Amino acid sequence: MSIELVFHIAGGDFSNAGKASSHIKKVLKQLNIDSKSIKRIVVAVYEAEVNVAAHAFSGQVTAQITEHHIEVVVSDQGPGIENIEQAMQPGYSTASKEVREMGFGAGMGLSNIQKNTDELSIESRVGEGTIVTFRCNYL
Amino acid sequence: MKVDEILKHADAQLITTVSDRCRNLDMAFSSDLMSDVLTLDEENILLITGLSNLQLVRTAEMADIQAVLIARGKRATPEMIELANENGIVIMETPYSIYKASGILFAKGLKAVY
Ligand SMILES: Nc1ncnc2c1ncn2[C@@H]1O[C@H](COP(=O)(O)OP(=O)(O)OP(=O)(O)O)[C@@H](O)[C@H]1O
Ligand SMILES: [Mg+2]
Numbered sequence: 001m002s003i004e005l006v007f008h009i010a011g012g013d014f015s016n017a018g019k020a021s022s023h024i025k026k027v028l029k030q031l032n033i034d035s036k037s038i039k040r041i042v043v044a045v046y047e048a049e050v051n052v053a054a055h056a057f058s059g060q061v062t063a064q065i066t067e068h069h070i071e072v073v074v075s076d077q078g079p080g081i082e083n084i085e086q087a088m089q090p091g092y093s094t095a096s097k098e099v100r101e102m103g104f105g106a107g108m109g110l111s112n113i114q115k116n117t118d119e120l121s122i123e124s125r126v127g128e129g130t131i132v133t134f135r136c137n138y139l
Numbered sequence: 140m141k142v143d144e145i146l147k148h149a150d151a152q153l154i155t156t157v158s159d160r161c162r163n164l165d166m167a168f169s170s171d172l173m174s175d176v177l178t179l180d181e182e183n184i185l186l187i188t189g190l191s192n193l194q195l196v197r198t199a200e201m202a203d204i205q206a207v208l209i210a211r212g213k214r215a216t217p218e219m220i221e222l223a224n225e226n227g228i229v230i231m232e233t234p235y236s237i238y239k240a241s242g243i244l245f246a247k248g249l250k251a252v253y
Contacts, residue, residue, distance in 0.1 A: 015218070018197035025201070039203050043177050046201045050194075103173035103190045103198070112178050 003065040009052045014102055017053040020061040021046040037138040040116040041070055047109040048074040048132050054099045069137040080126040140164055140249040142206060142229055148247050149240045151208060151233040154215055155223045164206055168252040169241045173198040181252055189237050191215055196222045210237040
């Protein structure tokens, strides 16, 4: 079994950030994946989606769902991340005032993605964009 | 603590059609920081917050949060209520501040996550 799902995300569009994770959640539930794994996966996807909405101009989520794991690629066109190690530190954030007022911008998203995934890679080019790739094995 | 008891103690209104008044919440967490809420591992949590936007409901959906209590008389929007109903999330509104609602519910026995 292998299901591929693709979603677009617009930068700044917070009301639609979450559509990809929401859809992925429904598919995983239908596949009877255990609820702990589903939560880990959708939290990671949601954090990545919100990052595109908060920090980039536009982006795309691709999820590859198989029997034993899910692989997710969230790529965006945006400012990129200059220092990835620094960005991964809990508490580091460049989020705008607007983003903070919506309840984000605590600098916890990337470390939370790390916590909830089994493999994570972040590639970024300043001025071009960022690609966050991760994999979660079901419990 | 049951949804029903929360409504009574916090003088709150149930505003979703998901009206599972017997739903039991084991613990509560008060925060306006959605990224903080997304780090919780516990289940059956009541989230008490001063935030009222669509991201609040999305966050509850992803974090498996069963019930949300919006403090300080803030109102949930129709979009929020619709999304919560779709996902089986209970939304309540209380005129109390986060501090007051949290204090009362804690004193009545609803445990803290941390
Ligand atoms: N897709 C991205 N494009 C550009 N910069 C990014 C992207 N994702 C993260 N960053 C940078 O890394 C920082 C840390 O990201 P992280 O997700 O950990 O925290 P945050 O988004 O600022 O706040 P939170 O996730 O807690 O709401 C961001 O503030 C931003 O500077
Ligand atoms: Mg983030």
